[in-house]
Amino acid sequence: xxxxxxxxxxxxxxxxxxxxxxxxxxxxxxxxxxxxxxxxxxxxxxxxxxxxxxxxxxxxxxxxxxxxxxxxxxxxxxxxxxxxxxxxxxxxxxxxxxxxxxxxxxxxxxxxxxxxxxxxxxxxxxxxxxxxxxxxxxxxxxxxxxxxxxxxxxxxxxxxxxxxxxxxxxxxxxxxxxxxxxxxxxxxxxxxxxxxxxxxxxxxxxxxxxxxxxxxxxxxxxxxx
Amino acid sequence: xxxxxxxxxxxxxxxxxxxxxxxxxxxxxxxxxxxxxxxxxxxxxxxxxxxxxxxxxxxxxxxxxxxxxxxxxxxxxxxxxxxxxxxxxxxxxxxxxxxxxxxxxxxxxxxxxxxxxxxxxxxxxxxxxxxxxxxxxxxxxxxxxxxxxxxxxxxxxxxxxxxxxxxxxxxxxxxxxxxxxxxxxxxxxxxxxxxxxxxxxxxxxxxxxxxxxxxxxxxxxxxxx
DNA sequence: GGCGGACTCCCCTGAATGTGGTATGGTGCC
DNA sequence: GGCACCATACCACATTCAGGGGAGTCCGCC
Numbered sequence: 001x002x003x004x005x006x007x008x009x010x011x012x013x014x015x016x017x018x019x020x021x022x023x024x025x026x027x028x029x030x031x032x033x034x035x036x037x038x039x040x041x042x043x044x045x046x047x048x049x050x051x052x053x054x055x056x057x058x059x060x061x062x063x064x065x066x067x068x069x070x071x072x073x074x075x076x077x078x079x080x081x082x083x084x085x086x087x088x089x090x091x092x093x094x095x096x097x098x099x100x101x102x103x104x105x106x107x108x109x110x111x112x113x114x115x116x117x118x119x120x121x122x123x124x125x126x127x128x129x130x131x132x133x134x135x136x137x138x139x140x141x142x143x144x145x146x147x148x149x150x151x152x153x154x155x156x157x158x159x160x161x162x163x164x165x166x167x168x169x170x171x172x173x174x175x176x177x178x179x180x181x182x183x184x185x186x187x188x189x190x191x192x193x194x195x196x197x198x199x200x201x202x203x204x205x206x207x208x209x210x211x212x213x214x215x216x217x218x219x220x221x222x223x224x225x
Numbered sequence: 226x227x228x229x230x231x232x233x234x235x236x237x238x239x240x241x242x243x244x245x246x247x248x249x250x251x252x253x254x255x256x257x258x259x260x261x262x263x264x265x266x267x268x269x270x271x272x273x274x275x276x277x278x279x280x281x282x283x284x285x286x287x288x289x290x291x292x293x294x295x296x297x298x299x300x301x302x303x304x305x306x307x308x309x310x311x312x313x314x315x316x317x318x319x320x321x322x323x324x325x326x327x328x329x330x331x332x333x334x335x336x337x338x339x340x341x342x343x344x345x346x347x348x349x350x351x352x353x354x355x356x357x358x359x360x361x362x363x364x365x366x367x368x369x370x371x372x373x374x375x376x377x378x379x380x381x382x383x384x385x386x387x388x389x390x391x392x393x394x395x396x397x398x399x400x401x402x403x404x405x406x407x408x409x410x411x412x413x414x415x416x417x418x419x420x421x422x423x424x425x426x427x428x429x430x431x432x433x434x435x436x437x438x439x440x441x442x443x444x445x446x447x448x449x450x
Numbered sequence: 451g452g453c454g455g456a457c458t459c460c461c462c463t464g465a466a467t468g469t470g471g472t473a474t475g476g477t478g479c480c
Numbered sequence: 481g482g483c484a485c486c487a488t489a490c491c492a493c494a495t496t497c498a499g500g501g502g503a504g505t506c507c508g509c510c
Contacts, residue, residue: 017414064414165456178438180496193459200499210466211497212440213403219444392487405466418489425469435496436467 010127013056014040015047015073016089017065021112025060032120044073052080058123061106063090071104078105085126089114108132163205171198175211176218235352238281239265240272240298241314242290250285257345269298276302281309283348286331288315296331303330310351314339333357388430396423400436401443 012029014037016022022040029037038056041047044065051059065073074086085107108126110119122132164172174184181199185192199214208214237254239262241247247265254262263281266272269290276284290298299311310332333351335344347357389397399409406424410417424439433439 064412167457175437176441178433178435178441180435182496190457191459193461194457196497196499197458197460199497203498208403209498210403210405211437212400215437215440216401216403390486407466415487416489418491419487421467421469422489423487424467428468434468 009036010034010058010123011036011038011054011056012123013038013047013051013054013059015042015044015059015061015065016040017042017062021062028116028119032116035120035123044076047073048076048080051077051084055081056084058127059084059086060123061086061088063088071106074104074106087122087126087132164202168198168202168205171195172202172214172218175199176215178215234261235259235283235348236261236263236279236281237348238263238272238276238279238284240267240269240284240286240290241265242267242287246287253341253344257341260345260348269294269301272298273301276309283352284309284311285348286311286313288313299330312347312351312357389427393423393427393430396420397427397439397443400424401440403440 026037029035087108088106125132181195185195251262254260312333313331316337350357406420410420
């Protein structure tokens with residue numbers, strides 16, 4: 001992707017603790033027409049000190065920083081430079097993190113596996129007043145609204161649990177109280193193996209791969225990951 | 226923008242009351258490689274009837290429909306085809322409309338002045354599982370989160386969790402989202418073994434003996450056993 | 451009668467988890 | 481300095497869980 005219109009370089013500041021990734025990102029920016037990596041910081045406090053003085057156009061921030069969480073760093077950054085756009089980078093498209101970041105003041109939210117071109121595009125966009133989000137992130141955000149709407153009524157046994165048979169629901173209900181397989185078997189007066197068979201089909205139907213995920217869905221804490 | 230990869234046409238259904246715009250959009254789709262305008266409806270009821278039978282891949286819907294508001298139409302569409310992605314089109318970048326649409330089940334939200342290329346891109350994106358939004362819309366959404374100062378997602382790690390150290394709370398928080406030990410280790414940038422050590426003391430403090438029980442306590446579902 | 455779906459049970463394998471040790475470095479406090 | 485507490489990390493062993501087979505009974509439906 002060429003950006004020939006660049007009349008003035010976009011000054012980018014990086015906050016990323018992994019030295020390799022930091023160097024890569026910096027090199028990538030500096031080798032891209034229209035961009036300049038003005039500074040790169042390894043942790044939150046350093047970034048806050050540096051950015052106060054250097055006033056970049058855009059900040060790229062890892063959400064997983066040692067010491068100070070990226071979200072806290074954003075919050076403080078936003079206090080000293082409210083209009084400075086901050087793009088969060090993360091490997092996880094976990095909804096709690098996303099919302100926490102957005103509420104802290106992040107302007108956009110990208111997954112780390114975003115391609116070079118998409119990343120540059122996002123920097124341009126955020127600089128132009130947009131709010132770029134990776135596909136997965138946007139989807140989470142949209143789902144948040146959709147869930148917020150269902151919330152009043154929706155609780156357990158609703159959307160998620162519908163396609164389960166009666167017996168499967170019973171098994172899931174006991175599972176969701178924290179009982180071990182053999183305890184479930186006792187309670188329902190069936191064998192351990194049968195419990196497992198049910199659980200296998202339950203997992204399939206709920207699209208999960210662990211006990212905890214199933215319990216989360218059952219209790220309505222979706223969107224987790 | 227070229228989309229040469231199209232192996233199979235994306236079947237698009239239109240819902241737009243303005244005949245001129247409807248015709249233009251249809252023509253635009255049909256003249257674009259990889260897309261096909263399967264049907265075009267002038268109002269909500271017609272769309273609901275038609276889409277029930279024809280099963281398009283993506284729906285493009287005007288938010289201002291005569292008779293039935295686009296938001297209601299989306300809601301009903303979502304009931305009969307929950308996974309059908311719906312892109313809303315509107316002239317207003319008014320936050321109320323946006324949130325109402327998203328809550329009704331719209332998957333993406335575009336302004337009508339969106340360019341042809343952006344529109345096609347958005348259709349591809351929504352078809353691929355994304356949630357495309359126009360720049361202005363994304364910005365509104367982000368601002369919504371920044372204004373909402375309370376957690377949209379539950380954070381009731383109060384009573385039970387008090388005696389845990391900061392780090393332990395962090396570990397528990399990630400555990401409670403369903404991540405495996407090694408994933409927790411990655412996220413917190415500590416070793417697998419350290420995660421296990423933390424979990425051991427967490428279990429001790431919470432008087433539990435399994436992951437699921439800990440998660441239940443964390444989320445406040447104590448009554449269980 | 452055959453067929454599919456629900457429910458039941460069993461075997462095996464490999465991965466994840468629970469619990470017992472032990473140990474190092476840092477920090478705060480007396 | 482000595483002590484307590486925290487965060488980090490590793491080893492080992494037993495148990496539990498997850499996913500892959502297969503298989504028999506009962507019941508409703510075409």
